[in-house]
Structures are given as structure tokens and as C-alpha cells.
Amino acid sequence: ARIGIGEAVLCAGKSEVQIRAIVEQVLARGARCLLTRLEPELAASLPMLDYHAASRTGFVGENVACPDAAEICIVTAGTSDAGVAHEAARTLAFHGAASTMIFDVGVAGLHRLVARLPEISAHRVVILVAGMDAALASVVAGQVSSVVIGVPTSTGYGAARGGETALSAMLASCAAGLSVVNIDNGFGAACVALRHLQRFKD
């Protein structure tokens, strides 16, 4: 593709008929395509997909190989952030990029996070997935020299406001050089990481 990112379809709000038509047309062209936000019930009727439930993603067409060594690390604050992290990881895998995943190291348990910082900072790009107050993003971005991308999530209730608080907190973070994507947008964060990788390899 012109900008180096493959075709992707956001399935939320599309009917089974529409998604099936897209998939068949992609296969007929011998092309590849990534489906995101595809619910398991819909996926069940599309057996030609390589479907992954935790991320709600499906691959259409041939898979590509990933290298062993990951240049990208995906870190989550809490259990509920896992789905968004998996969406990022699968988007990377679809493009042949490996990633390391580190779960559940929110700042409420600071020592667990500090213990993992050397491993995190060994990656060129770090994707930080966190909801509620999103303090994880500020803490990590202040400790590593990697490219750091924040993904606010919609976990939490009340003043968490469906992810708006995590989003604003990441944008207002005092850690220099943290950039941010839309709420729950694991796909988008992976695309940012892919842009960093592809322009380096040119």
C-alpha cells in the first residue's frame, strides 16, 4: 500500500452480509486484509478467517512470517486492558512485526513495574495501554528513551468517563515525547509503530 499499511476493515456496525462480501472480494483478488472489532458470533460463520477471539481480529489471505526478535513492546496496566493490547499485537503480526507483551503492571503495584523496566526499554517502540488515570504511561515514558505511544482505554466507571480521562491524562502528561491515539485504538497504535519501523528500514 502507498503508505505501507495494509488494508483493514472496522467491522463494528457492519452486517454479516457486508463483511462476507468484503472477505470474498479480497480472497478473489488474491489479496490480504485485516478485520478488526469482529465479534465471535460473526466470526463463527466465516471459517476462512484466521480469527483471534481475545483481540476480535481476523486475518484474510496468506499470513506473513514474523522475525523472532521483537522491536516493539506492548504493556498494559490492568486485566481489562488486554483486549486492546491484543488488537495491537495482531495488527503488528498481520504486517510481519513481532511484539513482546507485558500485562498488568499498573502503578498501583510500582515494584512490579520497576522490575520490568529494563526489559521494556530494550525495545525501540513501546505501546502503553492503560485506562482510568493512565498513570502507567507517564511513569514509563519518563523512564525509557524508546518511542512511546499511549493507548487510553475505556475501562473504569464514573470519572473515568469511558476513556476520556485516560486520554486527557496522557495528552497532559509531564513526560516529554509521549504521543497518543484514540481511546481503545490498539490498531492505530500498531500503525504508528509500523510507520516508525518502515521508515527506518528504507
Place this chain on the structure above:
Amino acid sequence: ARIGIGEAVLCAGKSEVQIRAIVEQVLARGARCLLTRLEPELAASLPMLDYHAASRTGFVGENVACPDAAEICIVTAGTSDAGVAHEAARTLAFHGAASTMIFDVGVAGLHRLVARLPEISAHRVVILVAGMDAALASVVAGQVSSVVIGVPTSTGYGAARGGETALSAMLASCAAGLSVVNIDNGFGAACVALRHLQRFKD
């Protein structure tokens, strides 16, 4: 006073004439009073005050002695949070309570904060003053067993939204048992601490 907290006057929005009248009436009664948000220009014309510029507070009437040992610790994330911290400290001093102040230990420099945690946690009550993403509050509240009170501040721009982001982030914090007062309300946080001291004396 009935609830154990002395008379206090919020001077913002009051004229010099109004403030002078209040001060003179308090002195005539032989009483005491705390003035908050009193600008230096106004204070200059009220020489009977014990005025403190960094906190914009004035004491009317006799001062009371403070014990040497502080049971309350006031911690700030950045330089711009100092005024709010001083308002808290002066409110405590007005009521005869000592406090320890620790400045500028925001999470962007995590090691500086971690180094101070033992000192912070040695206090019964910790007041956490932070703006922008307010990540300091979540990190400290997750590390100490003290009473922890968050004061969001209006520092920052754009997505900091005049303190709304810090306020929401503290309310949505994943650290258990962090309570919060209004934006820039150093006075209120000190009053929470005073309620603890007065009801938790042996």
C-alpha cells in the same frame, strides 16, 4: 468551632473595604481568622495581618504554637504546584499543626520520588498536590498506608483543562483509598487532615 475548624474567609471576589471590615470585626471580638486567596496588593494595605505571599494567606489575631513533629506531609509534583501546597501548610499552621513539605517529585523523575517514599510514609496523613495527569497521586497512594488526600491543580494547558483532567484522574485512580478535594483547594485538604487529627487523638 463546632466542627473543630476555625473561621476562614475566601477573599477572592471581595473588595478591600469588605475584607478590612471583616478583619476589624474579628480583632474587635478578640477572635482569630484565616484569610485565603488574598492578593499581595490587597494585603499591603492590611498591615495588621501575618501575611504569607507564596500561599496568599493571612492570619488575623494571635498565632498558635505548632509542635515540632509533623504528622502531615505535603508533596508536590512540579514547581507550579507550590502555591497550593503552601495554602495547605498555612491552614495547618493556623490550627497549630506542623507539616513536612516535599517539592517537585513528579513521576517524570521517578527515582527522585522513590527516594523520598520512606520519609513520606512516616507521616499519618499525606497531601498530594499535582496537576496535568496527576500521576503522582496514584503512585504514592499505592505505596504508603497513610491517609492520602489528593489536591488536583490547575497547572498546564490544553488537555489539562484547568485542572479537570487532574481531578478526574485522581478520582479514577486505581490506587485504593485516595480521596480528593476541589481543584487548587489546599485549604480543603488541610481541613481533611485536621478532622483526622482531632478525631484520632489518643
Place this chain on the structure above:
Amino acid sequence: ARIGIGEAVLCAGKSEVQIRAIVEQVLARGARCLLTRLEPELAASLPMLDYHAASRTGFVGENVACPDAAEICIVTAGTSDAGVAHEAARTLAFHGAASTMIFDVGVAGLHRLVARLPEISAHRVVILVAGMDAALASVVAGQVSSVVIGVPTSTGYGAARGGETALSAMLASCAAGLSVVNIDNGFGAACVALRHLQRFKD
């Protein structure tokens, strides 16, 4: 636990499989755990829990004894605030702390509230649970010298805005020293109370 508050799991958004796994792992460790926001349908399939429907909480592991005398009073404005109050009471019970509950004393019936003020003020800590305009919190905080913690609730419609109005009203309250937790966060208010108790008992 490091900060004196036991392990707690927010079940909202977790599947039965995930919750069962957590419960079994806690029991295997011989540990204890508090489950919050656990719907009755899910609880029905987890008979090893000490489940309490009105609070949607479950205790995993051995219960601890509570003293007879309550140091904490939980007060609600209306009938719909009871669930949040029960969440606070059960969180306290899980940690071995007794509480007194006083229901339905909103300010629309001021005499009923005034009649209970002596009983309320006899407690060291008062948790005020109120939705809509949350006027209860300002009235009580202005009458007692106890530590006062406000829990705004999401009851009401229209301008109640799902609890945002109660939250803002408590934060802007003219009663000095009222601190606030997230909307509907009975768990959090109890944790604040526990911090006050534990630092006094040290």
C-alpha cells in the same frame, strides 16, 4: 498488604471463567479476596463465595471478626443509594471493621436528618452517600467534627447527569474538609476510612 488494604477484584467486565480462575487461585494460596460489582447471576455459579446481593460483593477465604462498636457511620440520602452504602459496609466488614448504617435521611425531610445528627457525630468517620444534588453531604459535614467522606451516586435523571452533578456539588461544597471519591465508589470510601483507622492504631 503493603498499604493495609486487602486484595480486591472489580468483577464488572470480567467473564465467569476469569472470575472463577481468580477465586480458585486465591483459595489455593490460602489467601483472602474481596469481589465487587459481582452480579447475582454470576455469583450463583460460585457457591464457595460468601455472597451479599444488595452490595453485589463476595468474600473469598476465611471471614475475619468485627468488633461490636462501630467507629464508622454510613449515611444515605435516598432509597436508591442503598447499594453503594452496602458496598462500603461489606468492604469494611471484609477488613474486620464494624459500621453503623443510617438510611434515607435526605435533606428534603430535614427534621429526620437533624434527629440523627448526635448518633452520626458519635462516629470517628462518616461516609455520606447521596445522588442528585447531594445536599446531604454539605449539611452533615457542616454539623459534625468527624472525618467526612462523600460518595456521589448515579441516581436521578436529566440534570443529575449520572452522578456528575452530585460529584461536583460535593467538591464545591462550602463545608470545610469534605473529601470525595468516585461516583458510586462505596469500595473506595471504605478504603479511605480504613486508612484513617489503621494509621491511628499503629
Place this chain on the structure above:
Amino acid sequence: ARIGIGEAVLCAGKSEVQIRAIVEQVLARGARCLLTRLEPELAASLPMLDYHAASRTGFVGENVACPDAAEICIVTAGTSDAGVAHEAARTLAFHGAASTMIFDVGVAGLHRLVARLPEISAHRVVILVAGMDAALASVVAGQVSSVVIGVPTSTGYGAARGGETALSAMLASCAAGLSVVNIDNGFGAACVALRHLQRFKD
């Protein structure tokens, strides 16, 4: 006038030239007119006005007599609400209606308010002027059978949000039959009171 309310001009945003033109044209017609939100500096250059600084109002034309007995009571929560209360009182006086004013009986000092309730409830219409959490309105509306009109004010900072919190709290009040006008709109509350009076007298 057709709807029983006299001509009124909101001076905020109008130049001295524009206001002078209006005043002269009203006087030329031998008519009467009420000016609101007129700053003292502007009023100084318009000596033909009956100007009242605390309310920022001016009367143009002949004054009308007021009866001795007031049917309307105006109550404020705090000192900063006085200007709005005066705007209401002057709007009533312009229309020949007397009012009783009771200042500074916010709920933080509940006993002072309770002491005045009999006097307040002796009036047919009660105008409640309060900012911040506006708890005064709920408490009084729950205690008197009079017509009760809430005027939220823009006093306070942070979560007071320029009067939005007081406005929402009054709208969401659990006291039945409290109606509300715009933030700081003392003029409007007086007009509501006048409508109640004029339809009774027909």
C-alpha cells in the same frame, strides 16, 4: 406591558453612547425603564438615573411606591451572592413590589438557617440565591410551602464551574416544586415572582 413586566435593558456589552440613547428616548416618551448590569463607571456619566451600585441597576423615569408588607423573601447562602439578590430586589422595587432580604444563611451554619425558617415561610414567594453546591435551595424548598425560585450563582472555583454545578444541583434537587432561572439571573427570578403576584391580583 402586555405581559405585565416593564421595559428592561441588559447593559452588559452596550456602549455608553448606546445606553445614553436608550435612556434619553425613554425619558422623551415619558416612559420608565430598568437598566441591569450597568457598571458604576458608566452610571457615573448618567446622572438622570436612580442608580444602585450593589445591584448594578438604574431606574429611568418616575419611581413607583412599594407597599410596606413584603410578599417576597430573598435569601442568600453567602456574602458573594449579595449582588444577585440585590438585582432581584431592585427589579421588584421597580415594579412596586416590596421584598424582605435575608443574607448569609448557607447550610454550613445550619442552625442560623433553621432559626430564620418561620420568617422565610411567612412569604408567599421565596427566591433562593446560592452558588457552589446550592444546598440552601434544597433545604429551604423542603421546609416551606411557598413558591420557591432558585437562582444559581457563579461564585466559587474549580468544580463550581462558574455556576453550572449550582444550576444542575438545583434542577436535580429532591425537593419537589423548586423551579430555576439562569445563572446569576436575579432579574429573571424577580420576574417569575411578579408573574405569580400579578395573576393572583387580577
Place this chain on the structure above:
Amino acid sequence: ARIGIGEAVLCAGKSEVQIRAIVEQVLARGARCLLTRLEPELAASLPMLDYHAASRTGFVGENVACPDAAEICIVTAGTSDAGVAHEAARTLAFHGAASTMIFDVGVAGLHRLVARLPEISAHRVVILVAGMDAALASVVAGQVSSVVIGVPTSTGYGAARGGETALSAMLASCAAGLSVVNIDNGFGAACVALRHLQRFKD
């Protein structure tokens, strides 16, 4: 009742068991009670109620007679506002007050509205029920000398924002002396009218 308004129960958010208990307790006391926001499915199992589906209200206990002549007029802008208007009419009927209802005279068909103005203005109190831009309220309040109470409704989509736009438009209305209650609060508007009737009887 002390404030002249009968007992009322907001059924939204209460279970059948809770509502049945309230009803039975009221009947046992030989008292009366108004149930609002009671869904038809719940009402079906409570045959002792005088239930009215369009208003979702139920009367418990003896009904009271209404006079023939209505002093209150309820006006709606569109078809979807009828339910809120009926809630107001039934609240009045519960208290023995008659009302005239005029439906579907929104300003988009101005001539239809103008034709009804004489009838509307013959009432002492006018309740204006309108959603979306709520222009009906400004137009009528500018044409009649009656007491005018606006009830914004949650009809419409997008920029109607669930009634927030209608609410703000009524509050900002240029028609003098329009007061407002919460979104969809037909009950509250009726209570304002009842306060007028009870304090403005000869």
C-alpha cells in the same frame, strides 16, 4: 404534608417487591401516594392502583375530586412530549387540581399556536413542554402574563443532546420570567403550579 405536596415515589430503579411494599404500607396507613415513572409491566401486577399508562403514573388510596374550572394549562410542542405533559396533569389531578391540555402547537406551525394563545393566557399558570430547540417556551412566555413554567424534554437526536439543548435554551430565553424544571420532569412542573395555587388562594 408540611409543604403542601403529597407523598410521591419515583419508581424508576425500584423493584416490583420494593414498590409493592411501599403501596401496601401506604394502604395500611389509610394514606395516599402518587407513583411516577412506573412501567406498564410492573403496574399490571399491582391491580389496587389507579394506573394511567400514557403518564406512567399510579394513584394509591382514595382519589380526590377536581373542580371543573382549570386554572392550569399544559401545552406541548410535539407528539413525543405528550407523556411528560400527562405526568404533569396526573400529578395535578392527584392533588385535586384540574388542567387544560393543548397538544402539538410547536412554533414550526406558528398560526396554529397563535390561534390558541387567548385560551392559553386565560389560565393563571401555564406549563410549557418542549424538546429540541424549545422555541415554544420563549414564544408563549413573551405573549402571556401568566406564571410560565418550562419543562424541557429529551426528544430529538444529535445536537438535541437528550434534552440538554432544550434545557439551556429555556434558561437562556429572552422572555422575562420563565422558570424551568429538570428534563422530562412533568411531576416537578406540576408541583410548582401547586405551590402557586396553595399560597395564592384568597
Place this chain on the structure above:
Amino acid sequence: ARIGIGEAVLCAGKSEVQIRAIVEQVLARGARCLLTRLEPELAASLPMLDYHAASRTGFVGENVACPDAAEICIVTAGTSDAGVAHEAARTLAFHGAASTMIFDVGVAGLHRLVARLPEISAHRVVILVAGMDAALASVVAGQVSSVVIGVPTSTGYGAARGGETALSAMLASCAAGLSVVNIDNGFGAACVALRHLQRFKD
């Protein structure tokens, strides 16, 4: 110009030096240009402009003639909306289009508005300039078959929210076929009218 609308410069936020440079460069090219939101103090130092204070606009270059007959009518609700109306009229004049202006016919004085409807509806395009509740726009759009363009203005206070309420009310209007431009954007409304004229010439 490609889209048929001349060069226009928004002067708000530009320095005198920058504006002078633009003007001189336009004149050097022998071209024409419209300056908007140009404060009188700045205009005073630019004598080569055809400046119009009430609209804060300046014409650079040769003026073009306007036909006598106006196809566009600009209507305002209140006195404070005049500046925005003038910005629209001058933008039209800059492009050689005549307009009729009708001031101060807000719905609070419905008869004055109704009296002008025949004149208004004789124009092909009607620009409706109104703040606060913007009810004028709904009423007129429901009465004329012309193209109707709403310009919400930032007049009013409190719930008027700087024009947001007028904007939302126009968007949610029940009158079919009312389109809207940004708050205070008289320039934009005129450009909509110009697009109509240029594409709907015989």
C-alpha cells in the same frame, strides 16, 4: 477565485505588521481583499482601507457596485447581534451583492416579527442572526420558503454558554431545512448566500 469567493483574511490574532504586509501585497498585485475581525485601533493605522467599524471589516482595493434590488435579507433578534449582521452585509457588499437588514425582531415581541414576515419572505435567501435561545431562527424558518441560514451569536450569559446553546438550538430546530454556520460567523453565512447566487443565476 476558483470557488467564486474572494480572498478574505481573519485579522484576529494577527499583528499590525502582518496585516499591513498582507494589505500592501494585495494592493501591489492590483487585487482585492476583505479583512474581517479587524479592531478599530488597528484600522486607524491603515488609512488605505475602506473600513466599517460596526462590522469590524475593511475592503482592500477597488469597490464593486451592488445592484439596487436585494435578494438577501439579514434579520437579527436583538441589539447585540448587530455586529455579526453587519459582517454578513459587508461580506456581501464586497462581492457586489445587496442585502436588506431588519433589526431587533426577536420572538419576545412576536407581533413585531410577524409584521415583517412578508418583507422577509420576499427574499431568496434569509440570514437569521440570533443568540441565547435562538428561537427567532425556528420561527422564521417555519414561515418562509426561502433559503434560511442560521448564525448563532455569543450574546447572553450563563446557560447561553458563549453561543453554544444558540448553535445547538438551531441545529436541533424542528423547522425543516435550516442550515447553520459557526458561532458569530457572519462572514460564513454571507458566503453560503453567495454560493447560492452564483450557482442559481438564470
Place this chain on the structure above:
Amino acid sequence: ARIGIGEAVLCAGKSEVQIRAIVEQVLARGARCLLTRLEPELAASLPMLDYHAASRTGFVGENVACPDAAEICIVTAGTSDAGVAHEAARTLAFHGAASTMIFDVGVAGLHRLVARLPEISAHRVVILVAGMDAALASVVAGQVSSVVIGVPTSTGYGAARGGETALSAMLASCAAGLSVVNIDNGFGAACVALRHLQRFKD
């Protein structure tokens, strides 16, 4: 009709009984009527309608003929915007106006959009249907001299905020003379177009 736009009924929130009554009454009068936001399940029980599922619209009464040549072009950014575009097209067809539809030319694939610009600009009126960032509207409005009407849609998640972002972006667009209707309001945009056409043809 007086303003040249036919009778239309918004079915959202109306019951089958209510809609059937409206339809039968229209047919009995020998009149015509457009139903919008009518769900397929409801339409299935109303076989006398000319129903169109993708637009959720139904025609009641005789259809009118459309000319072959379209003067209106409807353009969408993405697949999910199609329903709103169809609502606009059907509203036009109901009034006898033809339209050209161009789907899925969002700016992410700029070359596809640029290729269609000559065709788009050949129409007198262009309706631009776009959600999320709505960049399509600014780009097209800057390239064509036609009348341009923006319809923001509620597609997208997180910061798309149900169409609010698209709405604000269109209103703040730097392209001169773009006017806007409510979120998802295809009907309204068509009515704006009809007003442009009907005043030209007079």
C-alpha cells in the same frame, strides 16, 4: 405546503399503532407523507408503504416523477455513512428531485476523491456526508463553487463522540461557505437543498 416542504414524520419513538394511525389518516385525506427513521420490523406490517430499507424511509401516497438530470450530488466519506446519504436521496425523490450519489471517497484515499471532483462540481448543490474528522467536507468545499451542505455522521468511536467531532469540525472548517445540519440528519440536508432549488425556480 407553505414553506414548500412536504409533510414528514420522524418515526423514532413512535409505536406501530401511532404510525399506522398517521398513515391511514394521510391516505384518507388523499395526501402524501414521508416517514423517516422507520425500522424494517415496523415497516413490514405497513404494506401500503413504498419502503426503502437502506434509508429507513417510507412514502405514503402517490409518488411524483423525478427529472433525469440531477442538480444535487450526495457524497459520502465511508461505507457507514451510506444510510444517512440514502435518507437525503429519498427525501429529495419524495419531492421530485433527482440526485447523484458518490460513495466512499474519504480523504484517506485522496486520489479517488480528486478524480471525482469534476463530476461533483457539475452539480448546483453538493451534500457532504462524513463522520469522524469529517475532513471530506473541508476538502470538497474548498474545491467547488456549488452550494455545499455538510451532514456530520455518528460513525466512529472514542474521540469521534457520536458525531460531535464531525459536527464541530465542519462548523470550524476553513473552507468558506460550508453550512451544516444536525448529526445524521440526511432529511434536513435534503430540505436545505430543496429550498435552494425552489426559490430559483419561482
Place this chain on the structure above:
Amino acid sequence: ARIGIGEAVLCAGKSEVQIRAIVEQVLARGARCLLTRLEPELAASLPMLDYHAASRTGFVGENVACPDAAEICIVTAGTSDAGVAHEAARTLAFHGAASTMIFDVGVAGLHRLVARLPEISAHRVVILVAGMDAALASVVAGQVSSVVIGVPTSTGYGAARGGETALSAMLASCAAGLSVVNIDNGFGAACVALRHLQRFKD
């Protein structure tokens, strides 16, 4: 520095005394420091700075050399976005990184933008500075394979909402892999670019 980004001080809200103290302390340490948001009046009294007015930045200490070839391109939509762009360029220069600046290529003049796309896409990293609807960011991000960082600016009025609309539009952009920093945060965007350069050196 640990994360590869030099010391930076946000001068907004700091007094001359505070800034002078910081500068002198940095010089005494023989260190370097970047001052941002430093107003010209303050800078005038600090002659030891390398001050740049358009960006409001000052360099303290030795300057570092920049390479000739720029790997980073900074693009602005309008004239008013220049200050933010300069802040980014100076932050890069402070760290020894060259940048290309392309001004005033907003999408309203699409051909001018398209003409510059080859030059833009030749850079590894592209910083897109745009206010109002921020459509520039979506268009460019859809055309280049570079790392793309959006900086929303606070230019515009009304629905531009001080940069909130540009921010939300960038976050909701349909172009894949666009990440975003805070409103007007040219400093932050430059830091994102620096993280890329430092981790993607060969």
C-alpha cells in the same frame, strides 16, 4: 539525560525572578537548558539567552551544531499556526536536529498542498500543525508513509473550542497511524521526533 531529551522549562506561570534563578543555576553547572513559552518582555531582561521571538523559546548554554540534511518536516495549515511550528523547530535545533518548514498549505487550497507532498514525504518524520478542523493532518497522513505526528492548535473561534475540535478530529482521523500530542504542544511533537531519531539510528 536518561531518556535522551534535554532539560526544558515551561516558563508560562513562572516569574522573572524564578526564571533568572533557573538560568543562572544552569549556567553555573555548565549545563544547557531550553526555555519554552517565554514572553518577549521577560526575555528582554535575560540577555544571556539565545532568544527566538516567533517561537517564544530561549536556549541557555552552548548551542549544538545541526546537520544540513533535515530528516523532519514541519507543515502548517494556516498563518496562525506558525508559532507552534517554530516551537517544534527550535526544540529540534536545541537537540541538534535539522528540520524543513512548509507553511500555510491548508486543505482549503488543496493544489498548493498536493504540490508539496513529494517534498514532505521525503522526510522520515512529519509534524502536522493545524487548528480548526485539522483536515490537513488526515489528508497528509493518508498520503505519506513517514511517521506522522499531529499538533492541534488553538486557532479559530466558536466551534473550534480553543483547539479541542482539532484535537478530537486528529484522534478520530480515518488515516491510519497518526498520533497526536496536546493542543499547541510543538515542544512535545519535537520530542516524539527525537525519540524516533535516537532509537532508529543505524
